[in-house]
Amino acid sequence: MTSSAPNSFRALPDPDGHFGNFGGRFVAETLMPLILDLEQAYKDAKADPAFKKEMDYYLRHYVGRENPLYFAERLSNHLGGAKIYFKREDLNHTGAHKINNCIGQILLAKRMGKTRIIAETGAGQHGVATATVCARFGLPCTVYMGSKDIERQSPNVFRMKLLGAEVKPVVSGSNSLKDAMNEALRDWVTNVEDTFYIIGTAAGPHPYPELVRDFQSVIGNEAREQIMEAEGRLPDQVVAAVGGGSNAIGLFHPFLDDKGVEVVGVEAAGHGVHTGNHAASLSAGRPGVLHGNRTYLLMDDDGQIKEADSISAGLDYPGIGPEHSWLKDIGRARYEPITDKEALEAFKLCSELEGIIPALECSHAIAQIMKEAPKMGKDKIIVMCLSGRGDKDIFTVAEALGVEL
Amino acid sequence: MSDAIIGGQDRIAKRFAKLKEEGRAGLVTFITAGDPDPETSFEILKQLPDAGADIIELGMPFTDPMADGPAIQEASIRALDAGMHMRKTLSIVRGFRDEDHETPIILMGYYNPIYIYGVAEFLEDARNAGVDGLIVVDLPPEEDPELCIPTVEKGLSFIRLTTPTSDDKRLPKLVQNTSGFVYYVSVAGVTGAGSASNEQITEAMGRLRRHTDLPIAVGFGIKTAEQAADVAKQADAAVVGSAIVSKIAESLDENGKATDKTASMVTGLVSELANGVRNARK
Numbered sequence: 001m002t003s004s005a006p007n008s009f010r011a012l013p014d015p016d017g018h019f020g021n022f023g024g025r026f027v028a029e030t031l032m033p034l035i036l037d038l039e040q041a042y043k044d045a046k047a048d049p050a051f052k053k054e055m056d057y058y059l060r061h062y063v064g065r066e067n068p069l070y071f072a073e074r075l076s077n078h079l080g081g082a083k084i085y086f087k088r089e090d091l092n093h094t095g096a097h098k099i100n101n102c103i104g105q106i107l108l109a110k111r112m113g114k115t116r117i118i119a120e121t122g123a124g125q126h127g128v129a130t131a132t133v134c135a136r137f138g139l140p141c142t143v144y145m146g147s148k149d150i151e152r153q154s155p156n157v158f159r160m161k162l163l164g165a166e167v168k169p170v171v172s173g174s175n176s177l178k179d180a181m182n183e184a185l186r187d188w189v190t191n192v193e194d195t196f197y198i199i200g201t202a203a204g205p206h207p208y209p210e211l212v213r214d215f216q217s218v219i220g221n222e223a224r225e226q227i228m229e230a231e232g233r234l235p236d237q238v239v240a241a242v243g244g245g246s247n248a249i250g251l252f253h254p255f256l257d258d259k260g261v262e263v264v265g266v267e268a269a270g271h272g273v274h275t276g277n278h279a280a281s282l283s284a285g286r287p288g289v290l291h292g293n294r295t296y297l298l299m300d301d302d303g304q305i306k307e308a309d310s311i312s313a314g315l316d317y318p319g320i321g322p323e324h325s326w327l328k329d330i331g332r333a334r335y336e337p338i339t340d341k342e343a344l345e346a347f348k349l350c351s352e353l354e355g356i357i358p359a360l361e362c363s364h365a366i367a368q369i370m371k372e373a374p375k376m377g378k379d380k381i382i383v384m385c386l387s388g389r390g391d392k393d394i395f396t397v398a399e400a401l402g403v404e405l
Numbered sequence: 406m407s408d409a410i411i412g413g414q415d416r417i418a419k420r421f422a423k424l425k426e427e428g429r430a431g432l433v434t435f436i437t438a439g440d441p442d443p444e445t446s447f448e449i450l451k452q453l454p455d456a457g458a459d460i461i462e463l464g465m466p467f468t469d470p471m472a473d474g475p476a477i478q479e480a481s482i483r484a485l486d487a488g489m490h491m492r493k494t495l496s497i498v499r500g501f502r503d504e505d506h507e508t509p510i511i512l513m514g515y516y517n518p519i520y521i522y523g524v525a526e527f528l529e530d531a532r533n534a535g536v537d538g539l540i541v542v543d544l545p546p547e548e549d550p551e552l553c554i555p556t557v558e559k560g561l562s563f564i565r566l567t568t569p570t571s572d573d574k575r576l577p578k579l580v581q582n583t584s585g586f587v588y589y590v591s592v593a594g595v596t597g598a599g600s601a602s603n604e605q606i607t608e609a610m611g612r613l614r615r616h617t618d619l620p621i622a623v624g625f626g627i628k629t630a631e632q633a634a635d636v637a638k639q640a641d642a643a644v645v646g647s648a649i650v651s652k653i654a655e656s657l658d659e660n661g662k663a664t665d666k667t668a669s670m671v672t673g674l675v676s677e678l679a680n681g682v683r684n685a686r687k
Contacts, residue, residue: 016547026516026543028472030568030593033575172478173468182471189472190594192570289517289543290469302490303521305468 009256009332012323017206017293020329022322025205027292030189039207041112046214051107058103059218062136065100067091069226069383074353075366081373082236082380086356087223089247089387096359096388097219097247098129102198104215106133109196116195117141120184122149122177122243123314123361124156125388126200131165133198141165144183146176149313156392174307177243177317181291201244202321205292209322216250223383224254231381237262237372240385241364242335243279243315245324247387256332265324266368268310269337279308281320282328282335295322311340311400312360312393342367344400347390359388360396416537417509417562417585420459421620421641430637431459432682433622434675435513435646437480438463438497439489440653445663446484447497449653449671454508456672457679460622460642462540465494465514472542474597476647479654483661491518491527495534502535511564511585513540516552524552528559538562538585546578553582562586567613569593569605576616586620588644589613591636597647600626603635610639630681637685645678 012019025035045051059065068091072084089097109117117139121127127143134141143160147169150157160167173179181204188197202212220238227235238255240248242265255261270278278284281296288297290305298306298318308318327333338346343360346367351357358366365384373382390397398405424431434453439446453461466484470477498510512531519527519541531539538561544552546565553563562585570593571579580587589609591601601609606623613621623636624644636643652674656667 025545025547027545028542028568029545029566029579030472030570030590032545032547033570033572172475178469182469185471186474186595190598192593289515289520291471292543297517299517299521301521303467303518304485304490305517 010253012326013206013210017210019323019326021287022294022325023206023209024294025292026289026294027205028189030192034192035205035207037112038108041108042207042211045108045111054107055104059100063093063099063103064091065218066222069223069230071230072354075350076373078353079370079373081378082376082382083378084369084373085227085230085235085381085383086386087219087251087383089219089385090356090358090389094125094129094132095391096125096129097216097250097385098126098200099132100218100250101200101212101215101246102129102133104211105196105198106137106139109139109198110137112196114194114196115139116191117198118144118184118187118195119198119200120144120177120180121200122180122316123312124149124153124160124392125314127165127167128156128159128163130198130200131160131163134165135163142187143167144170144180144187146170146174146180148175149177152396153313153392154395176308176313178305178308178319185291201246202249202323203244203291203293203295203319209293212246213249213253213323216246217253219247219250219385220252220254223251227381227383234258234261235381235383236260236376237264237380237382239264239266239365239369239382241266241315241361241387242320242324243268243317243361244319245321247385249321249323251383251385252333263327263333264368265333265335266364267335267337268312268315268364269339270309270311272339273337277309278337279310279315279317280337281318282324283337285318287325290319293322295325296320296328311343311396312364314359314361315364336368338364338367340400344397346370347397356386357390358386359390360393362387363390416507417460420507420509421586424459424641429686430640430682431642432457432633432679433460433462433624433642433644434458434649435462435464435644436649436653436671437466437477437484438494439466439484439487440480440650441483441657441661441663441667442487443489443493443497445667447500449668450497450501451504452668452672453675454505456675457683458508458675460509460511462511462513462644462646463494463498465491465512465518467515467518470515472595474595474647476597476651476654480650491522495530498536499534509537510535511538511540512536514542516541516543519552524555528555528561532559532561536561538564540564540566540588542566546581549582557582557584564588566590569609573612573615576612580617580619583619586622586641587613587617589621589623589640591623591625594625596625598626600632606636606639630677633678634681634685637682643682649674
């Protein structure tokens with residue numbers, strides 16, 4: 001790594017899709033022409049004011065943006081330190097941040113004349129968001145989902161079906177998110193003519209990490225304006241949970257060049273990083289190549305990918321978006337592990353103190369704040385992405401707490 | 406310099422020159438290293454040339470083979486479950502090369518295990534083991550500095566996959582930096598799925614010939630001697646993978662272990678395929 005900091009932390013990727021040593025286009029040749037087409041289509045769309053106008057229209061009238069930046073007063077008082085603000089992505093249509101990206105990608109798919117949509121999903125939030133936009137825009141939709149996730153996220157599976165999507169169970173590998181992504185790539189490589197792959201996180205081959213980040217940056221852009229309005233200044237810290245890392249990069253990116261804003265990503269430590277049963281690729285993994293990009297991955301010494309483990313299906317992935325890998329390596333962001341147990345405590349606390357049942361994914365971010373906020377002065381401000389609502393998780397949580405429903 | 410470390414490009418070129426002399430196409434067979442276990446896999450490998458394989462592709466097992474269909478995915482899992490890893494794969498090649506100095510061996514797989522091994526060290530060890538070339542599915546020309554260029558500099562071939570999506574605009578980039586032969590993946594899809602028609606292959610061969618003088622091997626979806634023969638009428642070689650690997654799966658006992666039929670079921674199919682290929686142009 002170079003010792004000098006770059007002029008801007010917001011200028012990447014380079015034209016070949018690299019964030020420093022990370023990113024790239026590690027895909028089968030069959031897919032290369034499709035990825036190059038997508039890159040061109042995205043460039044054209046960015047330069048077209050009509051695309052932005054269309055995006056803004058759907059984000060406002062269909063997704064329900066902008067959503068609030070909410071001062072979590074009771075949680076702040078309870079922790080006794082920094083003022084905590086939640087960016088309420090849970091209030092979006094479909095109940096999570098995933099829809100922001102899906103609107104962007106389906107509009108791209110329409111521009112490209114694609115007639116069929118595929119997606120992978122872990123917790124089912126991205127699957128629901130994709131099925132939703134497919135219903136809205138009248139395109140057939142196939143969602144790949146690990147059989148393990150289908151079991152623990154049955155409400156979302158039913159939701160997708162109600163929306164007219166076909167949910168295909170994936171029974172290869174660890175039967176979770178990474179395997180769903182393998183299967184979606186296999187579908188794409190087979191249906192190159194008509195199919196658009198809506199990737200749900202800021203990972204995969206270039207240009208996906210860039211375009212997903214751009215579509216999710218609405219989170220950070222709004223939050224930045226809203227905190228200025230509420231407090232007259234920027235926050236001291238922005239915090240978000242990272243699985244693949246799309247809500248986090250969406251919140252972080254607009255703040256990356258604000259020197260005074262500390263950037264904290266929260267990884268799923270499952271049963272604990274020391275146990276080996278976790279999904280903390282940045283804390284305990286190393287750089288490797290999977291699913292089209294070079295990034296931090298969980299693997300063994302032979303380069304075989306390890307199964308991730310987290311109570312949160314949405315974080316149960318052995319990799320991370322390449323921009324997060326870069327932000328970690330250059331030291332612009334730090335990434336902290338939170339265990340299943342800590343996330344559950346945070347889930348309960350937030351529900352009881354704020355009347356907001358948070359998704360298990362962002363419960364990890366709340367748990368990190370529970371550790372740090374008390375040590376920060378009352379004049380400090382934290383903005384956290386409350387990336388989704390927790391209704392989908394009540395069965396998992398009940399089981400973890402030993403409650404029979 | 407011993408035979409074992411003849412530059413890989415030579416062995417491949419010699420093999421295609423010999424095929425040309427014989428006026429026939431070659432048969433390229435794929436098995437996954439370590440499938441169903443390292444010892445059986447080594448036994449199968451050693452018997453492939455006599456059964457009629459002209460070139461051998463040896464799969465490097467990987468947990469996430471996202472361009473492969475179920476047959477080769479399962480082969481990878483069987484191999485990994487049996488304790489296969491990259492160093493053992495290379496030692497199997499070394500063992501093969503001790504006895505066979507002529508049949509080219511191409512390692513095929515995904516980049517991460519090579520990247521983690523270390524590119525320079527991997528190429529050194531692969532060359533010393535007697536590997537002739539590499540096919541790495543997830544390294545398009547856009548990523549050539551990663552492995553393709555170091556491979557060619559080391560005197561090994563980097564064999565590129567070309568596909569139905571490789572048009573006249575894309576092909577020049579694909580044949581650049583490649584050597585040994587060009588592998589035409591005849592259908593857009595994963596390994597073991599449907600096959601292309603003769604007309605589609607004719608069209609694709611014409612397109613490829615406009616861009617390269619290298620031999621062209623055609624694969625994907627070839628399961629029978631008849632299909633292999635059809636391809637061998639037009640291409641310089643026919644590649645068969647999933648069908649062979651499926652024979653291994655069929656031969657296993659109820660616990661997934663090799664039986665005394667495992668090797669013979671594989672060589673039986675390879676002999677049939679070789680007959681098809683060898684008689685195709687008669």
